[in-house]
Amino acid sequence: RKLSKAGYSTDIEESFSSGRRVVAVFAEHKRQVKGILHGESDTRKTAFIEPEETIELNNEVFSLEGEERKEVLRILKKLTAHLSVYASLLKKYLEIVGEFDFIKAKAKLAMRMQASMPNVVDKVCIDIKNAFHPLLYLYNVHSGKSTIPLTLKLDDKNRILVISGPNAGGKTVTMKTIGLLQLMLQSGLLVPVHPTSQMGIFKQIFIHIGDTQSIEFELSTYSSHLLHMKHFIENANGKTLFFIDELGSGSDPVLGGAFAEVIMEELARKHALGIVTTHYLNLKIMAHHTQGILNGAMAFDENNLLPLYQLTTGKPGSSYTFAIAQRIGLPQHIIGKAKKLVDDNHFKLDKLLNNTEKNLQQLDKEKKQLQHALQENEKLKIEMQQVIHKEKHKQQVELLKHQNKTTEERIAYLKEMERNLKQIVLDWKKNENKDEVLKHLHRLLFKKKEQIVVNKLAKKVDAN
Template sequence: MEAKELELARAFRKETASQRKNGHLADSIESSRNGRRVLAVPTEHKRKVRGIIHDESATGRTVFIEPESAILINNDLYDLMAQRKQEIYRLLEGLSARLREIIPDIKSYQYVLVRLDMIQAKASLALNMDAEKPVVKDKPLLGVIQGLHPLLYLKNKSLNKKTVPFDLALHGQNRILVISGPNAGGKSITMKAMGLMQLMVQSSMLVPVDKVSEFGIFRKVFTDIGDQQSIEDDLSTYSSRLRNMNNFIRKADKYTLVLIDEFGSGTDPKIGGAIAEALLRAFNAQKVMGVITTHYPNLKIYAFRNRGILNGAMVFDKENLAPTYRLKIGQPGSSYAFEIAKSSGLSDDILQYARKRTGKNERETDDLLIALQREKLEVEEKLAQLKAKEKEVDILVRSYSNMKGDLDYKRRKIKLEAKEKDLQQAGKADRELQNLIRKLREEKNIEKAKKIAEKIKRERKDIAKEVGQLNEAIYEATETQAEIAKLAIGGYAKFRASGATGIIEDIRGKKAVLLIGEMKVTAKIADLVAIQNPSLPSVNRTRKNLASRDGQFESKIDIRGMSIHDALFTLEKFVDNAILKDTPVLRILHGKGTGALRKAVRQKLKEYGAMLVNIYHPEEELGGNGVTMVEL
C-alpha cells in the first residue's frame, strides 16, 4: 500500500504540474471524493482534462475529476485497502471469539474498575471539601451542625473567601422550617445546601459538616426551585408551581423531604399567600419534612401558631445594611426591603412614597411576630428547665427513700449482730455454768443448780427471741423492695452491706445461693437486693468455698487476679466463717505484684482487732511476701 501511495503521489504531481501549466485547475487544485484523490477543475475546462468526474461543488463552478493517469493506481490502492479492511475484520473476529469465553470476567473487572473510579472520585471530592462522615440514622431527620454549601465552599476556597456555616436541626415534632429574611440574604443557598447534602449522604458521599451532625434517610425528595415556565407545555411560572404542588400533595408521606424556594410567589400576593398557607397545612398534616423559603407574613404567623413548623431567619446587619448569611432558627425574619432599596441607590422620594403606601401595619406585624416568637422560646426554655429540675427532685426523693431504707436495715442489722454476739457469749457462759452445775451436784446442792439452770435458760430464750424478731423485722423491711425487683433464679443480686454482686443460683426458703465469680455464697434473702444489668466483677481465680455442703471449712484462700474491692469482700466472708468455725490459722494467697493487694489485705485484717493473735509472711520457699498467714 505504501508503494502504491507513493506511485499515486508521483502521478498526481506530474498531472497537477501539466494541468496547472495549461491553466485548467482551480485554486484549491486537489481534493478527495469517494475515497479517491481528484483534481479541482473549473467547469469550463472539464472537457479538457481526461478522466472520471466524481462530484461538483455546491455552486456548480467546480468539478472534481480523477485524472486518467491515476485511475488504475487508485483502483489498485482501493483493492489493497479493501483487503486490509477484510484482514482487520478477520483479526477482530478471532479476538472476539477468544474474548467471548471470558465475558463474565471482563464484566466483573469492568464493575470493579468503575467502582474504584467512583470511590476515588468521592474521596478526592471529600478531601477538597474537607468533608466528614456524619451520623446516619434510618429514620427521617435533619441535624446539620456547621454545614456548608458544597459548591459554594469549593468556589470560595479557590478564591480564598470565607463561607459562613449554618446549623439546621429538624427532628421529633419539628418537621418543617420556614425561612424568611432579606433578598440575597442566603435563604435559597441554605435550602439548596440542605437538599444537596442530603442527596450526597444518601449517595454514600462525605459532606462538609461537623462529624457529630445527623442525617436521616428519605425515600422521596421533592423540589420546587426556580422558574419552570414552558411555552411548549403552555405553562406559566405560577401554573407550573401549582402543578408541582399538586404532585407533592398526592405523593408525599412521612418519609418525604420537600424543598420549596419562594413558596407562594408568582401570583397576587394575597391569593398566593392563602394558597401557600393551605399547602403548608397539608404538608404538616402529612408529616413530611421540609425546608421552605418565603416572604409572606401569613406563612410566618402560621408557623408560629402551629406545632411541627418552625420559623427561621437569615440575620441582617442593620448598621452596615448587609446580609450576614447566618441562619437563626426560632424567629421569623424581615425582608428589610426599604433598607436594601436605600442601599441600592433609590431616591428618598420613591422610598417615602412606598412607605406611605405600605403603612405601619406591615412592619409592626413583623416586629410583633418576632417579639412573640422570642417570648415563646423563653417560656419553652423555662419550661424545659422546670421539667429538668422536677426530674432531679424525683431522683433525689427516690435516692432519699432508698438511703432511708438502707439506713433502717443497717440499724436493725447492727442490733441483730449485737444480739447474736450476746447469744454466742451466752453459749460460752453456758459451758462454764455446766461445769458449775456439775460441781454443785457433787456438793449435793441440787435445788440451787436447778435455779441457776432455769435462769440461764430464760435469758438465752429471751435473747434468741429478740434475734428472731430482729430477723423478721429486717426481712419485712426488704419486702417492699423485693416487690419492685423480686429475686429469681438466674437473676442478679447484691449484698446490702458490701455491694458485692453475683448471680442467683438457687433459692431455699429464706436463703439464696449466689455465684460470685467462681465462689458460691449462701446468704439470707434479707441481706440481698435484686438488681438489673449489673457490672459483674472479673475474677480469674477463686479457689475457695466458704461453707461446703458437708460443713467442712477450707482454711486457705486464693484471691489473686481479683480487684481490690472484690478481694476484700471475699476476704471478709472468709475470715468471718473462720471465726464461726473456730479455725486457728488461715493462709491467704494474694501474690506479690506491686504490693497493693498485700497492703489492702493487711489493712482489712487489722479491722478484726483483738480477734487476731498474729499476722506474718511465711518463709520464701512457702510463698514469702505473696502469702499472708493469720493466727486467730
Template sequence: MDNASKIELKLGFDRIRQSISDFCSTDYAAKRVEEEQFCTKADEISLRLKLTDEMKVVLMFEENFPTSGYIDAMDFLTPLQESAYHIDVLSLGKLKTLMDTTRRISAFFGSIKDGIYPNLKNLSRPIVSYPEVLRRIENIIDKYGEVKDSASPELHDLRRKLKAAESSLSKKANAVLKAAQDAGYADADAGVSIRDGKYLVPVSSANKRKVPGYVYDTSATGKTSFVEPLEVIELENEIIDLKANEAREIEKILIAFSDFLRPYVPDLLKTAAFVGELDFIMAKARTSMRYMAGMPIISEDGSLRLRKARHPLLEKALAKEGKKMVPISLELSPAKHILLISGPNAGGKSVCLKTAGLLQYMFQWGMLIPTSETSELPVFKKIMISIGDDQNLENDLSTYSSFLMEMKNMLSKADDKTMVLIDEFGSGTEPAAGGAIAEAILAKLDERGVYGIITTHYTNLKLYASGSATGVVNGAMQFDAARIQPLFKLEMGLPGNSFAFEMARKTGLPENIVKDAEARAGEKYVGIERNLRRVARNRRVLDEKIKKVKSTDKELSSLTEEYQKELESLQKERKHILEAARREAEEIIKGAGSRVERTIKEIKESQADKARTKAARSELQNFLGAIEQKKTKDEYIEKKMAVLQKKAVKKGVKAAPEHVVRKNEPLKIGEKARVIASGMVGEVAKVSAKSLTLIIGNISATMSPEDVERISSNEFKEAAKHSSERPRQRYDAAISKRKLDFKPELDVRGERLNDALYIVMHYIDDAIMVGVPSVRIIHGKGTGALREEIQKYLKSVGGVVSFADEDVRHGGSGVTVVNFE
C-alpha cells in the same frame, strides 16, 4: 423515586454524577455511575458511604495500593464462554493487565491488619487469583504484549526460518543495488527502499528495464524508478508463506489457551466486575477529595443537622473567582420539621435550600458530603421539589399554574418520610391570594409531619412559623443594614427582612419615591419590618455577648486546668522535699542526743579540766547551730513554691495542611491514553521500557511514554467525538515544604477532618525523620471522630510502634501519645 432526573437537574446532582464519571478509568465504572440510584435503605446507604470513606483514606495514605491497571475485560471475556470464540493477542495482553492488577489488590488487602478498611477488605475477599492462568499468559506473551518465540516449538522454528529469510532478502537486495551502481544504473549514494513490505532498488528511469524485475513506483519527478528485483521476489514470497504459517501457529496457540481458560471464565468475569466496582468506588472517593467531603452520621431520631455545610459546585465556582464559600448550619427535628427561610433578594435563600437538598440527595446516593462529619441526616423515602419556572406553553400552564400543579402533587404524595424543597413559596400571583393559598398548603404539610425547606417573602407565613404550636421554624438570611449588603449567613429562629426600601435607596431610587412607597405600604407593614430588624439586631448583639462569655469561660477553664496541674506538681514536690527534710531531721535529732550524752560524759570525766570542757561546749554549740540552719528549710520550700506558681504555659502554633499528590504510574496494556501534542486518543496495545504502541482508530502508532498521558473512559469517549480539540494540560499543585522547627507536641483542635489528617500525616513523617522517641497529638474529645481517624491512620504507618490515649490527668482521650521505633 419519581422524577429523579428532574430533581437531579434542578439540584445540580447531574454535574456531581458527571464529575464522578470523569474519574472512571473503565466503561464498567462509568456505567455504574450512570445506573446508581437514590437509595432509601439505611443499611445500603451506610455501606456505600463506608466503602467510599475507606477508599478515600486508602488514596490519601496508602502508597502501595494500585491506582492504575483498571481496564475493561467483560467485552472479550463474555464471548469466551462459547467454544466457537477464541481470545486474540491484544485481549490476552489486557487479561494479563487485569490479573496483575487483581493480584496487587489482593496482596494489598492481604497485608492489611484485620479491622482496617473492613468493608473494602470484605468486598475483595471472594476474589480469587489464578497463578496458573497468569503463568500460561506469561509463557505466551512478553511484558510488551508480543507473542514469544518460545510460545511453542513450531513457532520458534518458524520465526528462526523467518529471520534467516529476512536476512537473506536484505543481503540479496543490497547485492542487486551494488550491481546496479557498478553498472551506472543507480546513484552511488542510493539505498534500498522498503515500501509495503517490499524491497525496492532505486534506479534512473532511463535504465529501469536493465534491472530484471517489476517497476513498483516512480518518484514525483519521474527521474527515479523503484524496481522490485526478480531475485528478491522469490524470497519475499517465501517470507509471506512463513508469516502466514506464523499467524496460523499463533492462532493455534490462542485457541489452545482459550480452551484452557474457558472453565475459569465465570470467575474471571466476577474478577472483572470487582475491578470495575473498585474503579467506581475510587472515582467516588476522588470526587469526595476534590470537594473536601466527609462521611456524615445516619440519624436515628429523625433529626436533620447540617453543620458547616457547603455547596460543592458553588464553592468551586467561587474559588475560581478568588472568593470563599460561607458555610451554613441548620437543624430540623420531628418537632420542628419545616424551615421557612426569608430575607432579602440575592441574600442566599435559594443557595441555602439547594445546598441542603443537594447534600441530602448525595448522601442517599452514597456520596460523602462537604460538611462537618458531626452532621446527621435522616433517610427519606422521596424528595419533592418546586424550584424555578416550569411554565409550559404547549400545555397552557403559566408559572403559577405549574406551581399549583406541583403543590397538588406534593399534597397527594408527601408524608413524614418526605422532604419537600419549595423556592419562592406562593409567588407568581396576586400577593394576598398567593399568601393565603401558600399558608393553607404550609399548614397541611405541617400537619402531616412533612420535612421541608421553603423560601418566601410573605409576612403571613413568617407569622405562622412564629407560632409555638406549629412544626415550622423561621430562618433568616443575615443582612448588613449599615452597608446594605447580604452576609449569606443563615440564622435559625428568626424571620428575615426583605430590606426592600433600603435596597431601593442604595440603588439610587429617588428618596421621595421610597418614602411614598413606605407610606403606601402602610404603618403596619413598615412597623413589622422595623420590629423584625430590631429583633435581629438585638439577637446579634446577644449572640456576640454569649460568644464572648463562652470564649472567656473557655480561657478561664483552660487556665484553671493548667494551674490545677501546676498545683498538683508543686504539691508532689513539696511532699517529697518535706519527707526528705523530716528524715534528715530525725537523723539529726538522733545524732544530737548521742552528742549531748557524749559531751556530758567528757565533762564529767575531765573533772574541771577547763580546756577540755570549753572544747566540748564549743563542739556542742556548733552542732546545735547546724540544727537551727536545717529548720529554715521549710521556709525555703514555701518560697520556691510561690515562685513556681507564677509560671504560665504557652501554646504552640498549628501547622498548615499540604496537598496530596496523586500517584503517576506507568501505562499498562488496555488502558486509555492521549497523545499530548496532538490530542488524539487511543488504547495501549504494547508497552516497553522506552516506547509504547497506541491504537488510534485503525492506526497503530509507536511513541515514547513521555508523549502520552493516561485518561479516563469518559475522556476517551469525549475526545473520540471531538478529536480535533486539543486537550488541556493539568498540573498538580506544588507540595509545600515541611517545617524545619520540629515540636514534640501537635495541636489540631478546631481543624476540619481532612485538614487535620493532612497535618498529622506530615507531622508523623517529620517525627520519624527527626528520630524522636515519641510525640503528643492534641485533637480534643468532641464526638471522637477526629481521634478515631487519626488513630486509624497511625495503624497504617510503618515506623509507629504503638499509640495510646494520654493519662486522664493530662488530657485522656483528647490526646494521643505516639511511640516510634
C-alpha cells in the same frame, strides 16, 4: 499547485470527500478541470473535484485502506475467538474494576470536599453542623475564597423551616445545600459536614425549585406550581422530605399567600419534613404561631447593604426591599414614594424585623466576645492551677529534703551514741574507778538532753 497557479483552485490544501482526495475549485471553473465532481459547497461557489491525474492513485489508496480494514477485522475476530472462552470471567473482572473505580472516585471527591460520615440514625431528622454546599465549596477553594458553613436542626419538634430574607441573600442556596447533602448521603457518598452531625433516611424527597411553566401542556407559572403542590399533598407522609422555593409565588400575593398557608398547614399535618422559602408575611406569622413550623432568616448587613449568607433560626427575616433599592442606586424620591404606598402596619413590622436582626447581630457579636473572654479566663485558670501545683510541689520537695536531713542527723547522732556507750561499757569493765566512768556517762546523757532542748527552741524560732 497547477490548478492554483491557473487560478482555478480556492486553496492549495487538499480536501477529502467520501474518503477520496479532492481539490476545491471555483464553481465557474469546474468545467475547465478534468476529473470527477464529488459535490459543491452550501453556497455553490466551490466545487470539489477529484482530478483525473489522481483517480488511479486514489483507487489504489482506497483499495489498500479496504484491505487494511479487512486485516484489522480478521485480527479482531481471531482475538475474540481466543478470548471468548474467558468471556464470563472478563465480564466479572470488568464489573469488579468498575466497582473499584467507582469507590476510588467517591473517595477522591470526599477528599476534595473534606467530607465526613455523619451519624446515620433510624429516624427522620436533619441535624447538620458546619455543612457546605459541595459545588460552592469546591469553587471557592479553587478561587481562594472562604465558604460560610450552615448549621440546622429539623426533627419531630421542628419539622418545617420557613426561610425568609432579602433577594440574593442565600435562601435558595441554603435549601439546595440541604437537599444536595441528603441526596448525596442516600446515594452512598460522604458529605461535607461535621462528623457529629446526624442525618436520617427519607423514603421520598420532593423538590420544587424554579419556573416550570409549559406552553405545550398549557401550564402557567402558578398552574405548574399548584400542580406540584397537589402531588406533594397527595403523596407526602412522615418519611417525606420536601423543598419548595417561593411557596405561593406567581399569583396575587394575598390569594397566593392564602393558598401557600393552607398547603404548608397540610404538609405539617402529614408530618413531612421540609424547607420553604418565601417573602410572604402571612407565612412568617404562621410559622411563628404554629407548633412544628420554625422561622429562619438570612442575615443582612444593613450598614453596608450586603448579604451575610448566614442562616439564623427562630426568627423571620426582612426582605430589605428599600435597602436593596437604595443599594442599586434607585432615585431617592422613587423609594420615598414607594414607602408611602406601603401599608403603615406592614412597614412598621418590616422595620421591626430589621431592628430585631440588628439586635441579634449585636448580641451575636457580644456573645462571641464573651466566649473569647471565657476562653481567656479558662486559660488563665489552667495556668494558675499549674503555678499553684508547681509551688505546692516545690514546698513538698523542700519539706522532704528537711525531713531527710533531720533523719540523717538523728542516724549520725545515734551512731555516735552507740559508739560512746560501747566505749563506756569497755571502760566500766577495764577501769576500777567506777565513779569516773559514771561521771563520763552522766556528762554524755546531760549533753544529749541539752541538745534536745536546743533543737526544740530552734524549731519554735523557725515556726515564728
